[in-house]
Structure formats: C-alpha cells, structure tokens
Amino acid sequence: MGNMTELNEQALAKYRNSFLHEVEERVEEGDWVKMCMQCGVCAGSCTFGPHWEHSPQKIFMMIRAGKREEVLRSDSMWMCTSCYNCVVRCPRKLPITQIMHGLAQYAHRLGVAPKMQPTRDLSLIFWNNCIKTGRVNELRFTLSLYFKDGLMAGIRQALSMQSIALALLMAKRLNPLEFFKGHECKDKAGIHRMLKKAQEIESRRQGAHK
Amino acid sequence: MAKKEYAFYPGCSSQLRGSASNYLVSVNTMCEKLDVKLTPIPDWNCCGASISYAAAGELTRHVMTARNFALAEQHLPGQDIVATCAACWLGGRETKDKLDASSQMMADTNEALKEAGLHYKAEAQMRHMVEVLVEDIGYEEMKKPMVKSLEGAKIAGYVGCQTNRPFGIAGESFENPLYLDKLVETMGGEALTKYEQKVTCCGGSLAFSEPAKSQKQIRDIVESAYDHGAEMIVTPCPLCQANVEIYQSEINRKQGTKLAMPVVYYSQLMAVAYGGNAKQAGLDGQVIPSKKLDEIAAKVVPVATK
Amino acid sequence: MSDMKTAAYLCTGCGIGERLSAAQLAKVAEREGKMHLVRQHAFLCSSGGVQLIRDDLEREGVTHLMIAACSRRAKTEAFHFPNTAMSRANLREGVIWSQPDTEEARETTQEMADDYVRMGCAEVKKMKLPAGNPDLGHARRLLVVGGGISGMTAALEASRAGYRALMVEKSGSLGGWAARLHKRTAFREPYTDPADTGVGEMIAALQSDPNIEIVLNASIAKTDGAPGRFKVEIAVESGSARTEDVGAIVQATGFSTYDAAKLPEFAYGKTPNVVDQAGLERLAREAGANPIRRPSDGGEVKSVVFVQCAGQRDDSGIHLPYCSGFCCATSIKQAMYFKDANPAVDTAVIYTDLRVPGNGEDFYRSAQSKGVTFTKGKVTGVEPGGNQCKVSFRDLILDEDTAISDVDLVVLATGQVPNSGVNIGDPEDAVADAEVKPISILNLSYRQGPDLPQLKYGFTDSHFICFPYETRRTGIYAAGPVRRPMDIAQATEDATGAALKGIQAMENAHAGRAAHPRSGDLSFPIVRLDGCTQCKRCTVECPFGAIDEDEKTYPVFNESRCRRCGTCMGACPVRVISFENYSVDTVGAQIKAVEVPDEFSEKPRILVLACENDAYPAIDMAGMQKNVYSAFVRVIPVRCLGSVNAIWITDALTCGYDGIMMMGCKHGDDYQCHFVKGSELASVRMSKIGDTLTQMSLETERVATYEVAITDMARVPRLIDEYAAVINKIGMSPLKGFA
C-alpha cells in the first residue's frame, strides 16, 4: 500500500503547516491535532508511557513543527494499548487513541513505519486472519504470530508458550482442530466484496485530498 | 418480570472452544435464570477489534461492524444488540457514533454493504451485557434468582479499560467505577472496593506483541489483588480475563513469582449464585481454578433456604 | 464651655457588673471625670438603655456622652447619636475579656477599668461636634482628560447618571488607540471571532450628548482648587485659553506603545516586514476587505510569526518588566485576521505563557480550531533576508534551538507604556535617566507635584487591593491603561467605576464630607495660624497634597482634598493643627487622665497608641478571643500613627508612664497604611526621639514602634507582655510624680 508520490514526499519546512495539513487530511481524527494545548496529561496517563519515545502531546507538537520523518518513523504510536485513559482525561477532549491509531496506520500506508514492529505485525496478522473467513481463527492467529519471524523463532516461541497452550487446551479454550477448519461466516464472498469496495472508496477519498 | 429479548453478538473469542468459551457458557446460564433471551445475529462477523487499525482504514473497520448491525436490523428488528466482549462493544459504539455523526461515512458504509446485499438503517443500539444487567434489569431484580450467596468470597473487581473508557457504563466514573463491586455485593460476596488496579490496562492486544511490557502491568494487577486479600479477580472483559489469567504462569516462570490468582467473569459469579453447577458456570474453563467458587458451586442448597 | 453638659453611662452587662465594681466606676466618673450626670444600666445597648440616653439628651440637654461598655467597634447601631459628642470606654473587650477572671487580677483589672473611664471622660470633654466644612464646592461637572475608550466611557456614563462632563483631548479626534484598531478581541459569547470596535457609534453618542462638551487639540495648562471647586485652565492649540469650573477629574490619558526600535534583535526598523501590533492594525485597516500584503514589496503573505512578550516581562532591566495583559489575546485576534481571510496562511504564535484568562480560553480554542499554531518558545532573534525573515527561537517543548524561515511578516507584541505625566518626587528639571522629560498632564498647582503620584512603572494605580480607586489626590481618578495595563473590555469597566468615584467626590465636596477611608467624617483640620512657624512640615507630609502654601509659606488647607488622617496634626511642632473631634487635646487629656501609681507600686503604666484601622481591631479581637495581656497597658486608638504628635510622647513620659508602644500598619514597598505614609512617618519621627529621651535621662526602650496587622490578635498580646517584661527589666520610670 501507499503510492510513490506519498513515499517521496520531501522534507517539509519547519513550523510551516504543510505536515499539519497533511495529517488533518489523511490521518483519522487528524484535524484534532491543532487543538492540543500541551498540558501533557495524556503523556502522564499512558499505560505504556515509559516506553514511548515521544508522548502523544509531544507528537502533536512535532507535527506542528513539521517533523514528518521523526513522527512517521517513530514506533511511539505503536505503543498504544487502546486503553483510552488519555482520551477521558484530555481537557481539550482530543480523541488521542484514534489519532495514534491513525498516525500508525498512515505511517504503515506510506511504508515508513518501523520494520519488525511487533504490534504492526500483530495488527496485520489479526486482520488478515479475521477477514479470511469473517471470524478469527485463534489457533492460526496465534501460530502465525509465533512464526512471523521465521520457522525457528516460531518453534522457540511455541515451545516457550506450550504450557499456556496446553493449559488452554485442557480448559477447552483452544481447539487444535481449528488448524484445519475454524469458525467462519457463511457469506464469506459477500464480506470480501464488501471489504474490497470499502478499501476502494477509502483510497478514492484519500486520493481526493491530494 | 417479562422476558427480555436481545440480538446477541457473541464475538469470536466466545465461540465454542474459543478462548472465552466459558464466558459464553456462564452468560447463557445467567440469562436463562434472568429470563433474558439472547438470539445470536445470524452469520455475524468479527468486529475487527481495536487492533486492526494498521491494516484496515477507518471506513473498512466501520463497514465490518456495520454488517453486523445491518444483519441484526434485518433478522431481529427492534432488538438492541448485546455484546459480551468489551472490545466488540466499544468498536460497535464507536462505529455507531461515527456513522451517526458523518453522513458521508454513512453513505460510504452503505455503498460497501450493498456488495453484501445489506443496508444499515442506524436503528439498532449497541449494548454491553453489563448495561443490560445494570440498566434493564437492575440490582434488585438480579437478586431474585439467587439460590445461594457467595458469602465470604473476597473478590477484586477488575473493570479494565474498554467497558469503562471512553464510554463506560451510565452513571459510573472513569477512575472508580463501582458496578462490579455492586454486582459482587448483590451476589453476597465481599467486594474489595479499595482495590486500586481496578481500571489499570492489562496491555490488551499488546500482550501478544509486547509481552514483557504487558506482563509488568498484569503482575501489578494480580499482586494488588493479593495485597487486598482477594481470593479471585472478577472482570467483564474476555481479553482482560485471558491476559490476566493465562500469563501468570509466564510471569512466575520468568520472574520467579508464585502468582495463581483465579480470574473469573461476573457472569460466572452470577451463574453460581443462581445455582448453576461448575459446568453451567463455565468453571471448568478456568486455567487457574477458583477453589472458593468451585466449593460454592458444589454446595447443595436445601430447598428450605431457597 | 458653659453650654457643655456631660453624662456618663456605665453598662454592667456582659459580666462587667460581676467583674468590676460599678460603684467605684461611677465614683471615678463623678469625682474625677466630673460628669454632670452618671448613670448605670444592666443592659445599656437594649432599647431601654438607649432610650434612657435619648431622654437625657432631650430632657436634660446632655451635649457630651461618655459610654463605658463594650468596644467602640461593637453595638454601633445602638450607640448612634449623630448630633452629640461621644466617647466610649472599652470595659468589655479592653478590660474584662483581656484580663484573667481571678481574685489576684481583680485589683489591676479594676484599675484598668477606672482609667478607661477617666480617659473616656477626659476625651469627651475635649471633643466638639464638627461644625462642618466652611469651604464647600458645588461644581457638579466632571472633567475627563483623554478622549479614548476610557475617557469616552467615563463621560458617557457620567452623563447617563445626569451629570455634565467636559472632555479635553489633546489630539484632533476622539477614539484613541481603539479608533486605530481594525477589530477588537472577542468580548462576548461565543468569544470566537474578532469584533467591531464600536468606536464610531461611541463618538457619535458623545457628540450628540447635550451633557457633554468636547474640546479637541487641547491640554490642561493649570488645575487649581479642590473637589467641588476645581478651576482648570484649558489651553487649545490654536492659542486660545479658557478656564472652567469642574467638581472632579477622571484622567484617562491612556498609553503609548513600547518603542519597538529598542528591540534591534528583532529587526524592527531593519525591514518593514517586522511590525508591532499597532503596525499590524494599521496594515489591516489599510487592507480593509483585501488580504494584508507584505509591506516591503506588496507580496502575498504566506507565513506570519507573532512574537509574544517582545520587550516585556524583561528581567534584564532594559525593557518593560511587567506584562501588559492584553497582548496574547491581541496576537490571537491578529492571527485570525489572516486565517479568516485565507486559511492557507501559516500563523505561528511563539509564547512563554499564554495569558488569556476567563473566557479568553474560548478565544484561544477558536484560534486553534482556525489553524493558528501556538508554540511555547523564546524568540532569540529575527534576521531579515530579502523580502522574508528568519525567526530563531528555542522551542521549550521540543527542547531545541530552531527557526522558522521564509516568514513574510513578523509581529512583535510590545506592551503598554502609561501616559502618566510627572511623578511625585520627580525633580523639577526632568528625571536624569529618562531620555524624554515627562510632561505634566494635569499641571496641578498642588504643593506636592503637578500630577497623580505613580505607583510603579509609571502607572497611577491605587496601592490597595480592596480599593482600586483609593486615589492619593482626592477627587482625581485615573481610568484605563494609565492606571494599569488593560484591554478595552476592562478599560470600559474601569472608566465606569472611575466616573462613579468622580461623581461621589463631587457629592462629598458638596456636603463637606470626607472621602474614603473616613467616609462621611465632617471634621476637618483647623489651624491656628497666629501660632504657625511656617515650618512646612504639614504641607510636605500631607499624603494627599491637601495643603498648599501661600506666598508667606503659611499652610493653606483645602478641606475637600483632605482625608482626615491627622498627619498634619502629628507633624506640627507647635501644635496649631487639630480636628474638632480629634485633637492634640482629646488624646493628650486621655494620657494625662490616667492615674500613674508611684514607682514603688510595681505597677508600671504602658501607653499604647494603636492605629484604628488595624492595630486597635487586633487588640479588640484579642479580647474577643479572651487572649490575656498585661493589665498595665492603656490603649488609645488613633486615626493613624501619622497623627501622633510628639507632645503626646513627652507628656506621657513626664506623667511617669514607663513605656510607650506605638502600633501602626506595615510600611515600606507593600505598605498597608491607609494614609500611605502615616506609620512610616511615625517610625521616622520616633527614631529621632532618642535624643529627647536621653535628655530626659530615660532609656531608649521606653518608646517602641511596631508594625501590627489586623490578624495579629494572638501576636499583639505577646508583644505587649514582652514589652512589659522589658519595662520590668529596665525598671520604673524615674519621672513619676513630677508632673
């Protein structure tokens, strides 16, 4: 995904609003970024806060400062656990969780998101898994997670987690047979047509902003 | 009390032999006793959860959820949609709000739904099972089917994030929601109201991608429960339940702790209080069994006290 | 005085009767106080008790009352006899509540009460009922100096209240700065957009108002007189001059913008593309409906940077140290000029603290939603290059030195400098370091300088938080940015308040009443000129410039400028200045009335002269809290320590008092004295009394001054007891029994 012109967007002038405009137009809820007043309550309220290189409030400032590369290549927004703590405390009512998701997705779309970002991979694997049949195949989902970094890594992961897998098995909360056939929707075809259409519209809309 | 009927959205994890299958079992037992009829939405699909953002655009995600709405409206007209999973419910609420607010988003969604021969009329309401209990049934009514009390059971109510923020249960607060405590007390158990990890995030889906970071959270959540003398943690969210329950062994293995705190669903507590046996309450689905709850479930209630 | 008939009333209620011998008190009042009539009552403040007094006033023709009961601060509704001289002996708070209820204490407590009765009797016999101000002024027209928003508001509001106003404006047109604005900042819901200034309508209203006369191109050549009878000479540029009678003055001379040329680091003057906020208003007005163009070449403006606090909040001592308050909202407004016309224009506001209080927060939010970028940072420099500039600054959030280049327009938020004339104490021939000699605005013919005294940084504000209009020149009130930095909304409010004070001053002058803080006081300083030595102390020390000097340098009192503090009375070495109800004698007599035991009695006597505004209430409340203090003190409230005349001190010492405590308000920069310098003057005067003491071969400790706050009800008893201990240490005064 992500087309060449976007990829080759050259560095932007500092504090000129071009990157801010870009975010407003192309990032989910991006038009809220300008409303931040830099109080930092989001940064202090974040679950994985200590693991963020840049806090949300700082990212908003960086966007205004035109630090496009630093923002999009950062893995900070991939740390969002969707706990919405920042959202409910923000005195300006910014939908921070959605903006973080939006930025992450935009970075991914442009192909500038950090490689080997586990949460990004998780997201892709999950999505592909669930749209395949319309429902999540938890076994395949878990396995493909383990094996995303290659066979050996996968086996190591699988072994390390086998006790858990076994426990779930015992508790009848994991179904080995799902490897062959899991739950699925009847109208898979319809779902696929529907999603294809949705993506079509979406890229049309994004295109409209260029 | 008249029968209440809802269009039911179980969500992927609750399916047979899914990671939260025991949740579903207990919910069914609970609803039966409360005379609540749940009719699954025919051919429902995955909501996309809150993790699919990288792969799927906003519209695409809304479309996924809207399909479920459309199916519900079509097959179960006039019924509220009830979800048991926090993420499913939250996703649904977000989609509904967004589509109600944006006519373009609505038009685009229906354009896509057309491909699946569906149309979303924006009628159905998205509810969480807890909302049904608290708002439609009420604590007093919840007492009625009780045949035994959870007397003596010390229970930490772990609300987590997504049933609590950003929407939450009406009348509850973000920092200190009380509905789980009230539920526990209603069932005769001892609610550990001072439990301060009540709304701490367990890491959500990032338990998979960032295990170390998430397990730190989980450890706090469990240890605080121990500090308050909890015998078990109760939660309304399948992901919270799974994360907090199954990673304890991992944490023990890596950090040499001895965590073994049972994590159960509110519906399991209620199923037991309503006289359900271990199986009916989905207690056989525990990775860390709750001795206390098993005992109570096993207790035979003399008819007299009933 | 033959027509004087005195009466003493002793209340025995609230435990006074139980703790004290009323018979003894009555005897004191009768034998020593020489009261014609002495009555006791168990509940004097009751309707019965008050009726008893009223009857005596009517039937017995009593002219002078001495009420020995509770504190003068209590039961004022009951003991209200406006047409009678009255003194009050404080037996409750001042005696029984501040003394232990023990057998041992009985004797000293009774002595305390006896003395207060003696003092009350002595005081009232020296009091006269104020006859009223002979020097009334009846002019009821308000002079408004300055035709900006503040001045126009003052004139219009006064007119709406039915008063005539005379407006003098130095320029050729009304409206001041506001008339030079494109728009004003949002001042009402929804606080989202710049608003019309409304100056046009205001000018029209002013010009069509029959109550208001406007003189343009004019200045005040001379201001003579006092509230109610000011005579102002108005000089018109054309050369013509006229003299007008006015009753009060509102000075609304506004501000000048801080000279941006003093900010070379921001390239002001180096390129036309760097302007101050006033400059941008000019550009906006010129552009009108069209977009604002780049001054240097008329090019399109794509990027604007606003530099907040330019030459303000400066601790280097070079520029303005204060914040002008309005500039943040102004930059927000000006950024909107660009955003509203063309959202594609980039506007960045670089600030350290964004100061938009109240609903200004909505204005701020609105600017953000319009896309104005706000950056917490400190601008280090502006470099011109061609038709654009580079603005270098430290981004305090991203914590890095950075810059914005290709900026078409830079706007400097410089502040307000008050147009306040000559400060009190400024030497006649200009201030040395001031490059421009300050030009007087009012040209007051006052002994103490031609203009309103300035508080700080040239602003003529009041020093008091509770009393923003407590001027040091009665009847003259500053309004708008000359008083304090402010925006249009506040200036409008301020000018309305100032107009009221002007009206009030005229009504007071008309009735001969004192202005705040002794509002309503009908007494005034009376000088016995035949005794005057023309030493000028009174004219120099009067905090309100009420006293002029005639050609022979005799003091000339202007009663309606006077605030009745008595500083002149305290200053006078020959004691020729007094008030009818507060004089050298009313206090002197009390001091002498006290019975001073001999030096072997081990009963020292300590005189406490306490400021009636703060120290006396503190002592009073100490009593209410039952905070016990030495039984050897005798407290006399004074209007202000500034009114304490040295004779009282020497009298007290010669009478054999062992020590004197003077309790006044805090002085210095954050002075709390309601008469500005009273307590300070007192401590200066007392510092000089040392020699007198040594001449009298007395220890210097025998006179001490204290700064006491009204909240010191716990501290004051401590101070008293500590001082009593000091006296005990140095021993009894050797001067007893000589007087």
Next chain:
Amino acid sequence: MTGSIATGEIILVVGGGISGMTAALEAAECGKKVVLVEKSPTLGGRTALLYRYFPKLCHPACGLEINLRRLKGNRNVRVLTLAQVTAISGARGDYTATVKVAPRYVNDNCTACGDCERAVQAEIPNPYNYGLDQMKAAYLPHAMAYPQRYVLDPSIAGTEDGERAKSACKYGAVDLDMKEDTLEIRAGAVIWATGWEPYDAAKIQPYGYGLYANVITSVEFERLADPHGPTGGKIVRPSDGKEAKNIAFIQCAGSRDENHLRHCSRICCMASLKQSQYVREAYGAEGRSTIYYIDIRAIDRFEDFYQKVLKDPGVQFIKSKVANIVQDGKTGDVILHGVDTEGYHRYANSHDLAVLAIGMQPSVAAADIPAEVIADSSGFIEGALAGSGVFGAGCATNALDVNRAVQSSTAAALRAIQVVNRVARAEEAS
C-alpha cells in the same frame, strides 16, 4: 408576616461579599438608599475566608474592617442577613423583590457575650473553615462577623440545646420561635453580586480529593495558613497533623478543562504563587513548593510577584497537568504522576500535601437568577439586557481577582445610580 418597604429610588444589592459591600457603599456614599441582602448570617463573603491577598500579602480583614466602618457610619444602607432573593418582578425603575429571611433564632438584644455558645453542646462542621473543623451550634461566624450577633443553627431549634442557649442568655436574645419571614422590597435597580464558589474538587477524580486526606483545595489551604483557621495558622496535613513542608500546588484544577470548567479562573496561578510564600514563611529554607502548571497567568503588574517567586529557591515550577495522584497508605505522602512537557520528563513526585488550585464557578448560575440577564457559557453574568435595571457585579460576572471584582462593583453602582436618578428626575418632574 409580610412587610413592605422603600421606593423606586432604592438600589437592591444581592450578596454581601466584598463586591456587594462595595457596590452598596459606593452607591450609598453618593447619597443613594441601598438595601443589601446577604444569604449567610454575616457580611464579608469569601474574601473574609482568605488569609492574605496577592500580590501584597496584606490581610483581607483589613479592607473588611474599613468597609464595615464605612457601613456602620452610613445610614443609607439597610443590611438583611440570612436573606435570599427568591423572585424579582417589575421593570427597570420599579422592581419588587421577594426576600425570604431565614430565622437566626437570635434577636437584636444579642450583645455577642458568648454565653449561649458556652451553654450549647452540639457541634456542627464549621463552614467558615470549609468544614475542616467543628464549631458549636450557637456561634458567631468569625471574629470579623457583621452583624456582630450570634446565630443558632436550625438543627438545635426545638432541642434541649436550644433551650440551653435560651436559658443561658441574660438578655432575652434567643428566640426559638422565630419563623422564616418573607419581605417584599421595592427597588429601582438591582445589583446582583452573589460571587463565586469553588468547583467541586471531587469531580476531578484522578486527583482523589475526598478519597485522600492529604489532597485539599486552595481555599482550604487559606484556612490552614490563617491564624483564625482550624489549625491556628499551622500548615499541617489533615491525615496526621504532620508539618507539611513539601507541598504540591496543582494549577487548573477544574479550570481550562472541557470535562469541568471551560473557562480560566484567572486567580488560581496568583493564589498558588502567594501560597508558596506561606510555606516559605512558615518553614523558611525547609519549605518547598512545587507548582504544576500549563501557563502561569500572572497578568500585568502581578508579573512582579511571579518574578519574585521564580527567584525563590524553595519554589519549583513544572509545566505539566498532573495526570493523577495516589496517597501512600503508610507514609501518608501523596505521589503525583505526570510528565514535565518542557523536554518530556516523566515524574512520580512525592509530597506531604497536594493543594488543588480549584476553579471558580458562579455561586448562582445566571440561569437560576430570578431576573433576566445575559449569561455566558460558564453561567456568569455577561451583561444586562437592553432596558434592564438588573446588573451583575464582581465574580457573578466573571472569574475575577479582588481588585477587578471591586472595580466591577463600583461600575455596577454607577449603572444602578443611572437608573434610580432617572426615576428621581421623573418624580421631580411629576
């Protein structure tokens, strides 16, 4: 009974705080007749509960004393306490206000001797210390109370305590049969000066006010520092009475927050700067204050005070909206979590006490005023309707510091005078 007083030339002032007193006195000293109505038993309002004013650190009681003396000496002002305006009818120049007067159970005979207080046993939370301590149910509100007359709390009317008070009073001042009274007051103009109240801190949940004893509000802190206060002026913490030497001041507690108050309350920055100096004064070099802020709003001349405090080594400034507070169960210390946004530094700071610089909201929301006024989005009175004779004054009109509130009240006095003078001229004409 229903008594009727006065004419259309009277000015009715609602609220006896510094704004109402100022409006009443300024009008009265212009020779106007004024009725001043106060809901509580004493005049003085909220400033009477402040220890000191910024930036001079002078004492509010000082100004109150002067205003009370002006009042005592001025017969143009009639004061009604324990009185509330419940309805206003009529039009500019001719209003009739219905005033409900609650029973004081003590009449004019009261000499404030205090016998009833000594006799009564029941105690009630002391509202003049924001409930930080208890007081007798027969009480004089505070040392500066005016009228200087005792009050019986309704809770003891008809109880033994009530009887105790009655029999203790030698002057027949205690009247337990007092009933609520209703007055009708006619006036030409009305000045609404009902002031402000602190925002409910418990609503700011992450800060744990009400949950943690050592999280208090700025108005409560004033009482702690005040010699008249519950601790006699000692700055100690509520949980254990330990000296609070290391104090956190949290700005924008409720203000500038769309989840709470959308406006900036203006005074809170200066209040915290001032209170940091209380700490300095009480504990010298040991006193440490940390001010957590978004923007320090020390407007105009107040900047001087900010600069002074900036130079105080005992005061630290952190640009941060504190995320949440937890109280350590063992030590009782409060731990503040958040991020210093100047360069992004995460903190978990421990303090003895956290003081929330609580926001201002109107005591009576404009919508609840029994007369039509123009309201702003926060419920303050933005202005008077065209042709109306009802004017706002002081903090009823906006979040103002004392100086600006008095300024606003003085202006309001003139607006009211304009109305009654017109009435007077009309009557002369007729």
